[in-house]
Amino acid sequence: MAKELWKGNEAVAEAAIRAGCRYFFGYPITPQNEIPEYFARHMPEHDGVFLQAESEVAAINMAYGAAGSGARVMTSSSSPGISLKQEGISYIAGAELPVVIVNMMRGGPGLGSIAPGQSDYFQATRGGGNGDYRTVVLAPATIQEMTDLTQEAFDIADLYRIPVLVLADGMIGQMMEAVEWKKPKARKLPAKGWATDGTKGKREHNIINSLFIDPKDCTQHNQNLQKKHDLITQNEIRFEEYLTDDAEVLFVAYGTTARICQSAAIKLREAGVKAGVFRPISLWPYPEKELYLCANRGCVKTVVCAEMSMGQMIDDVKIALNGSKPVRFIGSGGGTFPTSAELMAAAHTALEGV
Amino acid sequence: MAVVYQRSKGLTETEQHFCPGCTHGVIHKLVAEVMEELDIIGSTVGVASVGCSAFAYNYFACDMQQAAHGRAPAVATGIKRVHPDLAVFTYQGDGDLAAIGTAEIVHAAMRGEKITAIFVNNAIYGMTGGQMAPTTLLGQKATTAPLGRQKDLHGSPIRMAEMLATLDGCAYAERVMVTDPASIAKAKRAIKKAFTLQLAGAGFTMVELLSTCPTNWGLSPVEAIGWLKENLVPCYPLGVYADRAEQKEEAAK
Ligand SMILES: Cc1ncc(C[n+]2csc(CCOP(=O)(O)OP(=O)(O)O)c2C)c(N)n1
Ligand code: SF4
Numbered sequence: 001m002a003k004e005l006w007k008g009n010e011a012v013a014e015a016a017i018r019a020g021c022r023y024f025f026g027y028p029i030t031p032q033n034e035i036p037e038y039f040a041r042h043m044p045e046h047d048g049v050f051l052q053a054e055s056e057v058a059a060i061n062m063a064y065g066a067a068g069s070g071a072r073v074m075t076s077s078s079s080p081g082i083s084l085k086q087e088g089i090s091y092i093a094g095a096e097l098p099v100v101i102v103n104m105m106r107g108g109p110g111l112g113s114i115a116p117g118q119s120d121y122f123q124a125t126r127g128g129g130n131g132d133y134r135t136v137v138l139a140p141a142t143i144q145e146m147t148d149l150t151q152e153a154f155d156i157a158d159l160y161r162i163p164v165l166v167l168a169d170g171m172i173g174q175m176m177e178a179v180e181w182k183k184p185k186a187r188k189l190p191a192k193g194w195a196t197d198g199t200k201g202k203r204e205h206n207i208i209n210s211l212f213i214d215p216k217d218c219t220q221h222n223q224n225l226q227k228k229h230d231l232i233t234q235n236e237i238r239f240e241e242y243l244t245d246d247a248e249v250l251f252v253a254y255g256t257t258a259r260i261c262q263s264a265a266i267k268l269r270e271a272g273v274k275a276g277v278f279r280p281i282s283l284w285p286y287p288e289k290e291l292y293l294c295a296n297r298g299c300v301k302t303v304v305c306a307e308m309s310m311g312q313m314i315d316d317v318k319i320a321l322n323g324s325k326p327v328r329f330i331g332s333g334g335g336t337f338p339t340s341a342e343l344m345a346a347a348h349t350a351l352e353g354v
Numbered sequence: 355m356a357v358v359y360q361r362s363k364g365l366t367e368t369e370q371h372f373c374p375g376c377t378h379g380v381i382h383k384l385v386a387e388v389m390e391e392l393d394i395i396g397s398t399v400g401v402a403s404v405g406c407s408a409f410a411y412n413y414f415a416c417d418m419q420q421a422a423h424g425r426a427p428a429v430a431t432g433i434k435r436v437h438p439d440l441a442v443f444t445y446q447g448d449g450d451l452a453a454i455g456t457a458e459i460v461h462a463a464m465r466g467e468k469i470t471a472i473f474v475n476n477a478i479y480g481m482t483g484g485q486m487a488p489t490t491l492l493g494q495k496a497t498t499a500p501l502g503r504q505k506d507l508h509g510s511p512i513r514m515a516e517m518l519a520t521l522d523g524c525a526y527a528e529r530v531m532v533t534d535p536a537s538i539a540k541a542k543r544a545i546k547k548a549f550t551l552q553l554a555g556a557g558f559t560m561v562e563l564l565s566t567c568p569t570n571w572g573l574s575p576v577e578a579i580g581w582l583k584e585n586l587v588p589c590y591p592l593g594v595y596a597d598r599a600e601q602k603e604e605a606a607k
Contacts, residue, residue, distance in 0.1 A: 023435060049435045053428070054461035061425035061458070065432025068419045069399070073432070091422050196417035196433065198440050201396040205366070207411045209420040 060088030070195030090129025094210025098157030107335030115335025247276025375575020424455025466523030484570030
């Protein structure tokens, strides 16, 4: 199929529609406004519903209601708005509902800046809401990848009954790139016999709920969730390696930052330094073993974790490497990013340090 | 033998947990009977909220969702948009609807969301043990207002039926009480009208029910009924505050 030029925010919305999502609830916030605007224009063509909610709190709870009713549903926002959704995400995880959430991250904390950021990594992967729960977190680095992952996100959400977060940043949302529309690999998805679509007098009532007042029941519920999390960890880890085979210095980065690391790796190689990039695509489940292997199977001497934040994913990098390699951090928060020159300098310093 | 009275088919067999003299149970019964009479148990989704009615999902025989504190109208919106042909109702206390969930209820009404809000006003936070609600009366004692609610400190009670009635999207808003057979019958008519208008597509509908909380009012069940009539009713006058039945005809066109 021919390639088309798409803006990231519009592409993620179109990907949702192509995945059969017919319900979108959102609230305006920069840099993701083109997402609700795209749905506002195009949902009616598909007999779908776009609703501008009164807040992100309301939007995520509308998504809860729609998902509980058996529909494919999406909501999107950027950092401060995602904070407001955390309550709802915890309930969605607790009630085991499939919802796809997009975060076009910007600089923080607080109102922060409207420029691209990656400072919601902790919130995304550690659970910003209360309780022992997980959200699948998919971090695309290109618009092509975002359209592929977003379509698949709906299948993952339905398969495991879990919220899936597409974690991108304002850069990916705002820029335009070529996209070739592809269908995700077919998965066998279970029927939604649990949905509240009216008993029609033919079955017991269905209940969508996250309350288990008896602690024994709640413990059992947590154990069931954990089993599901383990299964997802087995099946859904994604990552990409770039020039890693003979790399002596290994960048670990995701999303936009990984792309800058790739440019830096090319330039480093031109200068005679063997650099490579390990790019986690699923941030939860994190490619922990895969990163360890990548850093320890060949000639990697040192690891540089790069982020558009003051250092968040580096915790997972350290957990994965488990002290096997020295790790340095380079990054900048608040809406700016490390340049490839800065990344190259960081690689040199790291190599000198070993 | 002829059956003169039985549990509504709109309720499950699950034993309810309400305190003696609490009128939550009466209100459950009324909603269930209305569903049964309209023959919509199989085509209704209810949304339980957070408060003493949190377990409503176990008590109503229709499909149910449990919502976060205050968010029931947003959850109901999601359900109704997916299943416009089903009846959707929320069941919310006054802390839930008139404090933490104010934005959600106001905007559901503003949008004319075709749902019915069953709003149980007992002038107190029941489940958490008697804290002040936005509906607590001036002078009424609560665990977080030990000297009684004071206007200059806490503001005056909020009247939700009147407030929501100002919104064009609110097709029906009535305040009733459930203290005696006559008022209970009236309350049931109000609930039935709200559901009927919802199903006719008229818009947002709500019934505010003045309800007892003997436990946290520190009164016996009988005293609580008297206290409600003497104190709650003057502050929260009963009656119909919005009846935009014409919206029904517009919707039909
Ligand atoms: C976000 C959040 N804040 C606070 C609570 C604690 N909480 C549970 S019930 C309740 C008050 C409910 O009072 P009301 O809505 O008046 O219902 P009632 O119990 O009187 O029927 C509160 C504050 C909660 N569950 N969630
Ligand atoms: S605490 Fe009050 S509102 Fe709650 S069940 Fe008891 S009497 Fe009813």
